[in-house]
Amino acid sequence: MPKSIKLIIAILLPMVIGGFSGFLTANSINDWYTTLNQPSFNPPNWVFGPVWTTLYLIMGISLYRIWILPVSEDRDKAIGIFALQMILNFFWSLIFFRWYLIGFALAEIILMWVMIATMIHLFKKLDKVAGIMNVPYLLWVTFASVLNAAYFVLN
Secondary structure (H helix, E strand, C coil): CCHHHHHHHHHHHHHHHHHHHHHHHHHHHHCHHHHCCCCCCCCCHHHHHHHHHHHHHHHHHHHHHHHCCCCCHHHHHHHHHHHHHHHHHHHHHHHHHHCCCHHHHHHHHHHHHHHHHHHHHHHHHHCHHHHHHCHHHHHHHHHHHHHHHHHHHHC
C-alpha cells in the first residue's frame, strides 16, 4: 500500500472514530450535560471541538509514523495499543454523555489514560517523535479525567 494512502487512512481513522462518537452524543451535550453541576474550571463547550480535532490529527500522524516502519512484533503491539486506546476513547463519550454513567466513565477514562501512556512508551521505543507527539493527548486526557472526577463528586 502506498505511503500516501497509509497517511490518509491513519489520519481519517481517529477523525472518523472521534466524529462518530461526537455525533452519537451531541444531543446529550446540549441537553442532559447542561443540567449538571459544573466544576468551576470547566472550559466553555466551544473549546472541545478544536482541541479534539487537533489531537485526532496528531494521533493519526503518529500512527502513520509507526505504521510505515518495518513489520515487527513491537510495531504490531504498538498499533494494537493504539487501537485499544481509540476504542476506549470512543466509548468514554457514550458512557458519559449518552448513558449518563459518570462514575463508570471515570473508571474508563483512567484505563484510557493508562493505555495512552503505554502507547506513548511503545511509540517512543520505535519512533521518538511519534511518541512525543502524543504527550498533549495524554495531558488533555489527564485534565479530562480530573474534570470527570469533579462531575462525579458534584453530581
